Amino acid sequence: TYPAAAVGSGTSLFAGVVPLNTVQTAATAYLLKDSTRGNTQTRTARNTDTNDFSAGSSFTSTTNKWGLSDLTKPAVDAQYGITKTFDFYKSTFGRNGIKNDGAGAHALVHYSQNLGNAYWDPDCDCMLYGDGDGATFTKPLVVLDVTGHELSHGVVAATAALEPTRIDWRGSQFGEPGALNESLADIFGSSTEFATNNPNIPPNYLVGEQLGLAQKFLRRLDHPSLDKLEGTVDYWSKAAYDTEVHAGSGISSHAYYLLAEGSGAKTIGGVNYNSPTYDGSVVAGIGRTKATAIFYRAMTRYMVSTTDFHDARVATLQAAADLYGAASTEYTTVNKAWAAVNVTA
Numbered sequence: 647t648y649p650a651a652a653v654g655s656g657t658s659l660f661a662g663v664v665p666l667n668t669v670q671t672a673a674t675a676y677l678l679k680d681s682t683r684g685n686t687q688t689r690t691a692r693n694t695d696t697n698d699f700s701a702g703s704s705f706t707s708t709t710n711k712w713g714l715s716d717l718t719k720p721a722v723d724a725q726y727g728i729t730k731t732f733d734f735y736k737s738t739f740g741r742n743g744i745k746n747d748g749a750g751a752h753a754l755v756h757y758s759q760n761l762g763n764a765y766w767d768p769d770c771d772c773m774l775y776g777d778g779d780g781a782t783f784t785k786p787l788v789v790l791d792v793t794g795h796e797l798s799h800g801v802v803a804a805t806a807a808l809e810p811t812r813i814d815w816r817g818s819q820f821g822e823p824g825a826l827n828e829s830l831a832d833i834f835g836s837s838t839e840f841a842t843n844n845p846n847i848p849p850n851y852l853v854g855e856q857l858g859l860a861q862k863f864l865r866r867l868d869h870p871s872l873d874k875l876e877g878t879v880d881y882w883s884k885a886a887y888d889t890e891v892h893a894g895s896g897i898s899s900h901a902y903y904l905l906a907e908g909s910g911a912k913t914i915g916g917v918n919y920n921s922p923t924y925d926g927s928v929v930a931g932i933g934r935t936k937a938t939a940i941f942y943r944a945m946t947r948y949m950v951s952t953t954d955f956h957d958a959r960v961a962t963l964q965a966a967a968d969l970y971g972a973a974s975t976e977y978t979t980v981n982k983a984w985a986a987v988n989v990t991a
């Protein structure tokens with residue numbers, strides 16, 4: 647009897663051939679929708695600007711094989727990345743979906759035209775993925791750490807609800823709480839990549855390294871200022887008060903990397919890192935698992951809409967004290983990591 651849960655196979659752009667949970671609706675009819683993850687679903691906006699998930703067209707198949715054309719491939723990557731992000735939150739933190747209510751995530755691919763961007767859209771409570779602008783971004787923006795980034799904006803919205811302090815006439819966002827929001831999206835997007843066992847996607851602290859950009863990544867956590875596209879910064883300065891949020895994100899992303907992996911040269915999974923510190927201090931990392939747990943607890947328990955970088959330091963210290971004790975190496979290292987990005991007490 648139908649509908650019934652099924653498992654199909656998707657040929658993706660970036661993740662290889664992946665299994666996909668689908669719904670069988672008739673003898674030879676399948677729907678790209680994951681009933682094992684709260685009905686998580688990816689639809690197409692058909693290259694319109696309509697940011698309304700319910701107006702999107704579902705993906706269907708007679709064979710339960712997906713991604714056999716360029717039109718459907720980005721849907722495979724988006725659905726795969728979103729379900730892997732869903733799994734990361736559940737297995738790492740016991741978080742059941744964006745709002746922790748078991749509801750599935752919604753996304754539209756083929757959003758707009760010539761769009762080199764992807765979004766979490768609070769109006770539709772859904773993600774929007776462009777196909778690329780044909781210039782800087784030559785591919786659909788559906789790589790795993792970007793889907794992890796966008797879904798994580800939904801988690802931030804449902805928890806700390808960090809808000810930009812200013813939005814300009816073009817829609818660009820500014821200010822420390824917004825920069826912290828971008829940073830958390832990168833931190834948990836990167837963590838999703840580490841948590842996902844896919845040989846086609848070697849995990850690392852780079853964001854968007856599969857997008858084919860000239861600088862080889864979109865952003866990076868170890869040494870954020872190597873990003874010249876958005877001018878991401880390594881350290882806090884007074885200008886952070888009104889910095890563009892992606893540029894400012896480097897401050898806390900860098901603190902997170904230093905907390906996890908420490909300063910200086912290091913090769914992890916074939917990628918060379920060389921993370922600097924503001925004051926020349928040496929930081930010894932406590933490992934990615936603990937660093938991620940501290941940032942998640944700080945986000946879900948202590949950060950609020952107006953949390954700035956100084957407050958984020960306080961929030962992560964409180965989280966570290968809760969998890970490991972105020973006399974722990976973990977707690978001390980949180981302090982060192984923030985000091986190393988010029989966020990002092």
Ligand code: ASN
Pocket residue numbers: 763764765766795796799828
């Ligand atoms: N891709 C960007 C993001 O999720 C979209 C934006 O805010 N400009 O942060």
Ligand code: ZN
Pocket residue numbers: 795799828831
């Ligand atoms: Zn973002």
